[in-house]
Amino acid sequence: MPRGVSYQVLARKYRPQSFADVAGQEAVVGTLMRALDAGRVAHAFLFTGSRGVGKTTLARILAKCLVCAQGVSSKPCGTCTLCLGVAQGTLTDVVEIDGASNNSVEQVRDLQEVARFQPQLARCKLFIIDEVHMLSSSAFNALLKILEEPPPHVKFIFATTEPHKIPVTILSRCQRYDFKRLPQQVIVGRLKQVLALEQVAISDGGLEVIARAAEGGMRDALSLADQVLSFAGTAGATAEQVTEALGIIDRRSVVRAVEAVIRGDAKDALAVVDAAWARGHDQRQLLAAIAEELRHLCVANATGSVRGFADLTDEELSRIDARARQLDGKDLTRLLGLALDGIDPTARAEDPRLSVELVLLRMCGRPPLGDALAISEAILRLEALAKGKAVPPLSEAEVARAAAQPRVVAAPPAPALTPSTAPPVPPPAPPPAPLRSDPTVPPTLFDGEDPPVIAEVPSATAPPAPHAEGEPEDEPEDMPEDNAAPVAAAAPATAARPAAPEAPAEEDEEGPDPAAGLPLEGVDARFLAFVDQVARSHRPMAMHLDHARLLRTHDGAVEVFFPRELHARALSAAVDAPVIKDALDAAFGKGARLVIVPPPAESSQVHVSVAEARERALAEAQRALEQHAKSHPVVEKAVALFGGEVRQVKRR
Ligand SMILES: [Zn+2]
Structure with a gap:
């Protein structure tokens, strides 16, 4: 079909005219239909949900249901003058108001005026107010006056993307319907129907790209399909062509970037940024897409499958689940944290490309988890020592093995990836050497997201912090001679x-005596x-x-x-x-x-007082702990690794 000047956009041309035509929103549609058929019609309806999920469309269908000459029902005839009047926007008894541009109190007063008169043709006067949250507070007050005592012939349908901005007094007088984002499969199904009616085609892969980009909105999906048909033709555009036509970030580029950072391949990661930059893609969106992919992997790794936690195609679900099984959860959460931390700064950055590159380089250059495990192991042992438990020191062989341990994440990528875009396969990792000699040691101290807890490691050039000396201020002196009843010498x-269990809780805030x-x-x-x-x-x-x-x-x-x-x-x-x-x-x-x-x-x-003696004893113990920590071989290795010094040793 020619797509000339008279072309009507798909979203308008294929706007559903009856409940049966509506794709998705089964819960809302079902409840509305039952209420209409049972004659339980509220004075005010509130439709909430993100943009393009069908609020206005359903408001117009509901309007037809209420005014149809055949009577109120869930199946308006669609052919009477009233139904046609609603469909064409010519029926004066149905008034559509855009809350964003008609938000003043005067305009709501006009509405009050209009509402006083009986309807001209239909059995009721109906006001559809879109973006109702945009009304001013005085306009809301005027609206509330009508809602408090609504004339029997007046009904309202409010639609909003932000229900939390609507006063409770209004909310409590509305029957509320929450619209959901449409699942990708529903969008793809509806797009296929529409394209078949138009006798044009977009490939299945291309439709998935559109559905993903529409983020749950059918109107956006149809607009994007329009865009693809104009730019990439009507003969079945491929996923690549759709991606190109819409100027969105290629899914495979995102997967490639994620695989690159997982194996620490800075060159490949930066190549993705470069390509996205050349195509003029938003750098923040690129990083957000990388974070989203990592999030899916994290969820799949932690729960066994991302199914149910993400709206993805079956193929994508299988690929992510399979890949996540090969990866280390701690490493994934660490990467996700780094990516998330970079999104806001990238949005604000003067040079967003530089910002994304920095984030990806940080992700590639993270210290291997093997070293981190060895350090956390050492911390656990130090803690045990500090508590006076006997812990055999790590042997030199154990230290060496910990240092030599390869990154546990270097597993080959999933075979589901297209070979042309798959990263080179690294050699399979040997099974990680068992590190823990003590089965009673808790397994996870180090969660992989933070630098090791043991030391705040300043740069090597920073001035060293003075250690707390805990210098005694007043040593016990000799007994005064006038002491009539000599007390015992100050013995250790x-x-x-x-702990006193009956002590009042509000006084007992210092916890166990350290x-x-x-x-x-x-x-x-x-x-x-x-x-x-x-x-x-x-x-x-x-x-x-x-x-x-x-x-x-x-x-x-x-x-x-x-x-x-x-x-x-x-x-x-x-x-x-x-x-x-x-x-x-x-x-x-x-x-x-x-x-x-x-x-x-x-x-x-x-x-000295008990408090003073306790302070002194703690300072002494801290000195001993620091001395022990600094001379421990694994801590020495950590200091060498991070290029700093041990500034503080903390008890946990
Ligand atoms: Zn009708």
Whole structure:
């Protein structure tokens, strides 16, 4: 057929005229038909869904159902003057309003005016308001007035792509229908019907390209088909020709780029960018398409199949599922993360091509997962050591094997790929060497997305950060001579404070004591026993006592002072509490009293507080941990690998 000046675009020419013609949206159509046939017709309908999924089309069909001279039903005759009037847009009782351009309150008042009059020909007056979310808030208020007491002859059909922008007062007065994006197969099926009626053809592969590009919208799909027929002819354009005609990114280029980054082939990855650039393709879309392909692979790898998680053809589903089985999930999620991180910067970049190239180079140059596994292994062992568990060190052979381990992702690509576009087949990977000698070690510490946790590795030129020294501020001095009842010398004591289960939850925010089990030097053993017993029954009180410094014991008085007034005030009211009394009796002997004294002027500090001792012990343990970490062979290897230094060692 000649496609000349009088040509009517497919989307308009083949707009469905009855419910039976509508492709997809079975749920919406079914509910509407049942409501119409049962005579349950609302005053206001709300159709929601993304663009081109059939909202306006169904609104017009519904209008026919409501005005048809044959009566209200789900099957309007389509031939009476009223049905034809709706189809041609000439029936004055059906008013179509574009909310985007008629959004002022005056225009809604006009509508109020019009709504007051009886319909001229039909049994009701019908207002179809498209993009209703664009109305101003005063216009919504005017609309609400009509909806609150709708004249019996007035009905509304609202359509919107953004229902969340519609006031709840309006929403609650509408019968709502949510339209879905159309599956690719539905779009392909409908396109085939239309093309057959037009006596033209596009190849099946070409139709799939169109359906994918339409992203679930039938109107877009028909417009794209128009475009293809104009540019690539009517004799069955191939997928390549359709891709070319629509100026969209070739699926196989995307797969090629993904395969290239998986095997770290920067040359091939950049060649894809170059080709896309030469064709004038949007670079952000290219990266988004690469991310989407990686996402499908991730899902297939994690769940066994991407079926049900992506709208793809059977051929695509099989290809992705098969390929995902050959790949490593951790490596895939890491690649997906890198791709996603690059999309926004690419959209903003002055030179988007450079931005995409940088992202792909980063993906190609990621450190092999084998090394990452070895490092995470080392971290697990260090943690075990820090907790005092006996862990045999990695043998030199194990370290060497970890370093020599090949990338576990270097599996051959799926055979489903067309040979002409398939990347060269790398040699098959040997089975990965077993790394774990300890079966009790949790299997996944390192999730593959982040650099190793153990060290923040600055560039080699960055100045080294000073290590926390934890320098003791006040060493215990000799006992003052006026001490009538000499206390025991400040002997090393061990904090063994059990968690108090009855402690109030809001006070217990510091979690388990990180210093538990560490020697607390400089704290009087009896005083520590006293604080520990208080902690067992009253944690908040013990938190204040932690800051107490024992001055002396004298005639049954246990004299303490607090460097900070805050703690002294908090405890002064509680010195006679049974909790304190009992603990004093147990630690210092029957009848001992707690006496809070002002800090001595001459700063004759006999003992450190529990809190100070704990801080010191932690600093000491941290120093030991760092020393151990830095000298560990695998960490030394990590430092060499990343070209930095160990700046901080963290407990997890
Ligand atoms: Zn009719």
